[in-house]
Amino acid sequence: MPADLDSLERGRAETSVGSARSRRGAAVIYRFGDIELDTTLFELRAGGAVTAVEPQVFDVLxxxxxxxxxxxxxxxxxxxxxxxxxVSESALTTRIKTARRAVGDDGQSQQIVRTVHGRGYRFVAPVEEIHEVAIDMPAPAAPPPPREPPADPAANLFIGGGLPSAVSAWPLLGRASEIEAVAAAFNDPETGGILFTGGAGVGKTRLADECLRLAADAGFPVARVAGHPETKRVPLAALSHLLPADVTHVAGPEGELERGVLFHRARTALEQIGDGRRWVVMADDVNHLDELSRALLVSLVHARTAFVVCTLRTGGDSPPDDAVQLLVKDGHLHTVEPVLLADDTIAALLHRVLGAPIDDESLGQLAEAATGNPGVLRQLVESALDSGRLVETEGMWHLTERLVHAAPTLELLVSERLAGLGNEEREVVELLSVAGELGLGVLETMVGGEVLEVLEQRGLLSVRKSGRRTDVALMHPLFAEVISEQIPEVRGRRIRRSLADAITKVGARRTSDRVRVVAWRLEGGGSVDSDCLAEAARLALVEGDDAMADRILSQAGELDRTPEVVQLQAEMKFRLGDTSGVEGLLSNIDNCELDDPVRAQVVRRRANNMFFGTGRIAEPIWLLMRALDEVTEPEPRQNIEA
Structure with a gap:
């Protein structure tokens, strides 16, 4: 386990022990000097008098x-x-400063709360615990131990069977040769991954999901990412849920943003997912990944630290992906194109899905219309079931009338199914066509659970579990493409605002959610939390997309102009060569709001901006000397002196 995650898990474990102790010993008063921290009354008392503090300040203490x-x-x-x-680290720094002030401490003496630079904090004052008797309550049962991987997992990649319960109710038949090709590629150390290609509906995503499931069953770490047109221009949008929250904090000595540092930190974090072993990541719709996420996956393929399973639709209006095609050309990825299903496989598949055989004439119609494409077959069957044209009589399924289309495209069938949706059902499909994927809890707050259950039963939704989170998406990307073209501009803006509001309301904890909120606000309007703005703008600046960064930062109102946002606005001015603009922004930052590392960055940027932009010497020197009088931490002082 990576060191940073290990410390976090250790902290959680110790907190659990402390929580159990609190249940048995109940109320505890912590006394240090003349300060008392009363966990029963949630009071902080100094010399017996109550000191008013915010709840988060109390919880930090x-x-x-x-x-x-x-x-x-x-x-x-x-x-x-x-x-x-x-919340950002600046919010934590502010709470620490307030907590120190409340207990008679400060950042210079640090007699009670000590800062360990670059790591965190320690409570160093002597503490006396005063316990009060309370009712004993049993602690919750310990979680089960993690499953151990097989002794030789590489030899057992595709073991076990059963259906992927979170992927689809339709079983995977007739794909033995494709699965064997992936297994062979995985066991070849010279191969970096697999690229599933083919037209719409041939089963690329279904096969990739199955590979991911089988790899997880064999004990390998796995992850799933997906590209989406809505977030293609937002750096790290596809991979952000796999990265630590602070990965974007890559400022140099003057707060300048360094793409190389971000790339290295992100790649290191991704490599640690495998914990020393090769891990498996699925990249669905790889041509819609943002550029930085794609570059990171390419890097993992080259290093062979991860086995990447990609999907890429060919034909139609699907854009090519030069980076992926180059990996194929150079032999890093092996291409697998799913074959069309034979008639006997279609018969077996329908028997499994329907639970009973289908008569020969109806089977012949469906097989001929599907032309071996499992996606087309599924839409034909589910559309016939919805309309009552496919029925069971005395244990035998049959069509009550001939199919309307002899050889329909998947796009046509999807359009017809969507045309028959009710208003509530269509609203769900529209939301997911814009979002790509949403947490089940968020979606339930927006539309309710009943309509989701109906759409899932009709085969329009895919529900997938990822750790503790359950995500919902449309069953096929074509649903999103078809419905997106039908959404008017004004309605599209309202949908984006609704999505941003819903995720903000539940708390956009995941980086991927915060990035999407900003993207939706840019298109749909509404206010954005300053921390989300800063994170998205920082990513855009690191990637060199100054136009996107400018759009993001333009959303910041007066109340959102935190020191971090102002620094990013100054970075924009600096790139434009606007010396007076940089100074005008940075000189208005209240240094009392900054911790020592950030204060050093700001003063260095101001000094160099003045010196190189105006030729002045005395004022930059004065700024640096004054900062040395105020900054106490060793590393920031070295940054100023450099």
């Missing part, structure tokens, strides 16, 4: 006191105090 025998990382504090709600 309590967590540090409870874990005073060790270092507490910033990530651990954010996770345990704020939970699923995303």
């Amino acid at each position: 309590r967590y540090l006191v409870m874990n005073r025998d060790r270092l507490v990382t910033k990530e651990e504090l954010l996770d345990n105090v704020w939970g699923d709600r995303f």
Whole structure:
């Protein structure tokens, strides 16, 4: 387990122990000097008098006191105090400063809360615990131990059977040769992955999902990413859910943004997913990945640290992907094109799906119309079931009338199915066509659970579990493409605002959610949290997309102009050579709001901007000397002196 995740998990484990102890020992008052932290009344008292503090300040103090025998990382504090709600490190720094002030401490003396630069904090004051008797309550049962991988997992990649319950109710038949090709490629150390290609409906995503499931069953770490047109211009949109929250904090000595540092940090984090072993990642619709995510996956393929299973639709209006095609040309990826299903496989498949045989004439019609394409076959069958034209009589299924189309395209069948949706059902499809994928809980708050159940039963939705989260998507990308073309401009803006509002309301904890919220706000309007704005703008600037960064930062109102947002706006001015604009922004930042590392960045940028932009010497030197009087941490001081 990576070091940063290991410390986080250790912190959670120790917190659980502390929580269990609190249930048995109940109320605890922590006393240090003349300060008392009362966990029963949630009061902070100094000399017996109550000191008013914000709840988060109290929780930060309590967590540090409870874990005073060790270092507490910033990530651990954010996770345990704020939970699923995303906040930036600057918010934590502000709470630490307020907590110190409340207990008579400060950032210079650090007699109670000590900063360990680059790591976190330690509570260093002597503490006396005063326990009160309370009712004993049993602690929750410990979670089961993690499953151990097989002794030789590479030799057992495709073991086991059964259906992928979270992927589809339709079984996977007639794909033995494709699965064997993937297994052979995985066991070849010279191969970096597989590219499933083919037209719409041939089963690329279904096969890739099956490979991912089988790899997970064999004990390998796995992950799933997907491209989407809505977020293609947003850097790291596809991979952000696999990366630590602070991966975008890549500022140089003056706060300048360094793409190389971001790329290295992101790649290191991705490599650690395997914990020293080769892991498997599925990249669906690889041609719609953002450029930075695609570059990172290409890097993993070259290094052979991950086995990448990609899907790429060919034909129609599908854009090519030069980077992926180059991997194929150079032998890093092996191409597998799913074959069309034979008639006997279609017969067996329909028997499994319907639970009874289908008469020969109806089978012949369906097989001829599907032309071996499993996606077309599925839409034909589900459309016939919806309309009552496919019925069961005395244990035998049959069509009550001939199919309307002799050889329909998948696009045509999808359009016809969507045309028959009711208003509530269509709203769900529109939301998912824009979002690509949404958490089940979020979607239920927007439309209710009943309509989702109906759409799932009709085969229009795919419900997939990922850890503790359950995500919902449309069953096939063509549903999104067809419905998106039918959404008017004004309605599209409203849908994006609704999506952003819904995710913001539940707390956009995942980086991928925060990135999408910003993208939707840009198109749909509405206010964006300053932390989300800063993160998205930082990514765009690192990627060199100044136009996107400018659009993002233009959303910041006066209340959103945090020091971090102002620094990013100054970076934009700096890239344009606007010396006075840089100084005008940075000189208005209140240094009292900054911790030492950020203060050093700001003062260096101001000094160099003045020196190289105006030729002035005295004023930059004065700025640097004054900063040295105010900054106490060793590394930021070295940054100023450099």
